[in-house]
Amino acid sequence: MMACATCGHESAAFDRCPFCGAGAAGSREERAGDGERTGAVNLPAWEDPAVSFPLNLIETWRRSVFEPGAFFADGPFERAAVRPVLYYLLVSVLAAALSLTWGALLPATQPGFVETLAEIMNVAVPEAADTGGSIGRLADFFLAPFWAVLYLIIASLVLHAFVLVLVPGRRSLTATVRTVCYACGPGVFAIVPFIGGWVAGIWGVVLTVIGLREAHRTTTGESLRRMAAGGRPAGRLPAAGRPARHCPCGKRDLTPRPAATVVVATQAPAGLEFLLLQRPADARFGAGAWAFPGGAIDADDARATWTDRLPGVGEAAACVAALRELFEETGIMPAPLRGIGSDALTGARRALLAESIPFSQVAERLELDFSSTRMAYFARWITPRGAALRFDTRFFLLWLEERPRRVRLTPEHEAAIWTTPAAALRRFSAGRLPMMFPTTRTIERLAGFRSVEDAMTALGDVHVEPALVRLGVGEQGVTPLAPGDPGYDEVS
Secondary structure, eight states, X not given: OEEOTTTOOEESOOSBOTTTOOBXXXXXXXXXXXXXXXXXXXXXXXXXXXXXXXXXXXXXXXXXXXXXXXXXXHOOOSSOSHHHHHHHHHHHHHHHHHHXXXXXXXXXXXXXXXXXXHHHXXXXXXXXXXXXXXXXXXXXXXXXXXXXXXXXXXXXXXXXHHHHHHOTTOOOHHHHXXXXXXXXXXXXXXXXXXXXXXXXXXXXHHHHXXXXXXXXXXXXXXXXXXXXXXXXXXXXXXXXXXXXXXXXXXXXXXXXXXXXXXXEEEEETTEEEEEEEEOOTTOSSSTTOEEOSEEEOOHHHHTOOOGGGSOSSSOHXXXXXXXXXXXXXXXXXXXXXXXXXXXXXXXXXXXHXXXXXXXXXXXXXXXXXXXXXXXXXXXXXXXXXXXXXXXXXXXXXXXOSSOOSOOOOOTTOSEEEEEOHHHHHHHHHTTSSOBOHHHHHHHHHHTTOSSHHHHHHHHTTOOOOOEEOEEEEETTEXXXXXXXXXXXXXXX
């Protein structure tokens, strides 16, 4: 017997787990697909090849300076830092040029002005008597990139050392470098006489704090609490210590926990596309597997009193949980926003993730109305008996008219992709897209529809029966079975 490193399922020796499809020890094909499967979901305009220069520079500067919460929440933080470093150099040199221009215009009336601005922008300044000289200013300009790079290296190393101590759930040094690069925008404000330098310095610190918070998946308060509690990673599930195992039937039979999941589908030229999220390697359930957004139904979901503003699909508590989990895990809000700004939506999501406010209050404060949201309740899967963790999960299909430009992930997931049923099943068969059994069966079902509209029409009228997964034993080891599969009725 051997245990799958992804889902913990135990069976005879295998090359690919019969339950979740993962390679036994991470096959060569599976490892080769790592770069492909992450997808470029959350890209700043500066890194988006679809946005041309200089619009990409201007839009990135605007969002990072004036919408820092939403900008840094988008990530991504583990991409190469080459483009962010180039952005940092361009903005720093531009700010230095503007600062030196003011220095040439106001050397006499503003004593110390040039020095103050140059210090903020990390520009080398000669002695005060020489600052008015054109040669000195020209030398300062050409030295600006050198000082900017030096500051970037020192700041990144110092800040990351601080992060290493404060945040157990940290990401790599690359995330810190990207944060410092994109937090440089306020340096341009140093051209404003008298107060510009102070504004640039203070707002630069604020952006750095916001960026580090999002980059390393924590908040200042949560980090301090984690340190006091022994350093459990902020925002992460507790480490399981070992993969969740499927115990032999009869040893224990846990009551399945009610849960909900949602297949977010859009219409693409290639047909129906849907969203998949990858669970982290240390997740207690389905570690490393790709799945639809979803999670357990909580008490607030079950007490929902605003069912008149939900899609009329039944299973009100599960429907609320599916919408809540979608918003928490991806930032996608399928309800009409009616003038709600991105900052208000980001703040509500952050409060929801911090568990400082229930979803019902978010819905009330933002006046969310999901009654026009197109959803269908089409399946219900129950984890096999004897599993260490069991869920009774309702499956919903949600139709989005347009695919969101960004998916804002939380630490509960490592990556996101939009894919078609055919592409997902092909990569699953090749061992490059590990998925749980109900996920693959759902995708196989979606593969029969040419469009989202066809799927909504067909699945909106189905009568849903609970499908308890059973584990059959054959020549290939243990195999998950669904109702209707050959041998299902012979397995207890």
